Amino acid sequence: MNPLDAICDVKRNDAVCVSNLKSAKPVDKAVLQERPDVKIFLPFRFHFYKPKDLFKENMYKNFLVAPGGDHVLSLVDEISYTAPPAPPLSQMHELPPELFCNGDNRPADCSVDCRCTHMIDVPLNSIVEIVLVDEVQSPNLSHPFHLHGTSYNVIGMGRSPDKNIKKINLKHALDLDRKGLLHRQYNLPPFKDTLAVPNNGYVVLRLKADNPGYWLFHCHFIFHIVIGMNLILHIGTQRDLPPVPPNFPRCGHHLPSITSPTYYPIH
Ligand SMILES: [Cu+2]
Numbered sequence: 001m002n003p004l005d006a007i008c009d010v011k012r013n014d015a016v017c018v019s020n021l022k023s024a025k026p027v028d029k030a031v032l033q034e035r036p037d038v039k040i041f042l043p044f045r046f047h048f049y050k051p052k053d054l055f056k057e058n059m060y061k062n063f064l065v066a067p068g069g070d071h072v073l074s075l076v077d078e079i080s081y082t083a084p085p086a087p088p089l090s091q092m093h094e095l096p097p098e099l100f101c102n103g104d105n106r107p108a109d110c111s112v113d114c115r116c117t118h119m120i121d122v123p124l125n126s127i128v129e130i131v132l133v134d135e136v137q138s139p140n141l142s143h144p145f146h147l148h149g150t151s152y153n154v155i156g157m158g159r160s161p162d163k164n165i166k167k168i169n170l171k172h173a174l175d176l177d178r179k180g181l182l183h184r185q186y187n188l189p190p191f192k193d194t195l196a197v198p199n200n201g202y203v204v205l206r207l208k209a210d211n212p213g214y215w216l217f218h219c220h221f222i223f224h225i226v227i228g229m230n231l232i233l234h235i236g237t238q239r240d241l242p243p244v245p246p247n248f249p250r251c252g253h254h255l256p257s258i259t260s261p262t263y264y265p266i267h
Contacts, residue, residue, distance in 0.1 A: 006198030080228030124236035212236030
């Protein structure tokens with residue numbers, strides 16, 4: 001299952017791509033409409049720090065040290081996810097809006113290691129298409145992306161059909177999409193909630209956003225989670241959620257924030 005070479009558009013006997021499977025249960029016709037209501041391209045990659053950029057006075061950036069010695073941060077759509085100090089589901093009204101960001105709305109001071117709570121809003125009941133593009137391109141490394149709260153249909157996966165393209169990136173994936181060259185098949189695409197994005201390739205997912213809430217969408221490698229390979233898919237609005245029960249437990253910062261001491265009140 002899921003060959004690392006990501007060759008999924010030709011018949012082969014040695015492996016099965018998830019995109020070749022057929023769903024045993026019917027797929028909502030709306031999910032298969034030609035144009036989704038919302039289309040989101042999410043390239044993801046690593047950022048490699050130079051140690052001199054990390055080890056400065058009063059600097060406490062998180063990163064992982066890979067076996068080869070690289071100091072690594074992860075970026076999804078050029079953003080490294082930072083967890084908010086309290087759960088949006090029950091305490092959204094207390095969280096400063098400037099914590100949140102996405103590709104269309106980056107903090108003004110964002111640099112090469114842009115850090116914020118990556119959140120993408122989609123309307124309730126909209127048909128959403130997500131295209132994940134592997135810009136990490138470490139040989140033999142496929143990132144398993146998992147969505148909480150709802151399953152999605154796997155419409156397509158593969159690598160660039162252009163043999164001159166050695167490394168896929170967002171620009172090239174957008175170009176393929178414009179030309180109708182991203183692999184898509186609409187005949188009973190399988191339901192999944194975790195899917196390995198082929199190394200140096202892409203996947204096309206569709207879902208009906210009918211479960212309101214704040215759902216984490218993330219690579220399932222723990223090391224990648226802690227360096228930011230996550231985002232929140234925010235389905236619907238606060239009005240679509242049931243009220244927070246009275247006396248529901250609360251949480252927040254247990255220490256004043258290093259970067260912004262007034263950032264969150266301690267209760
Ligand atoms: Cu990963």
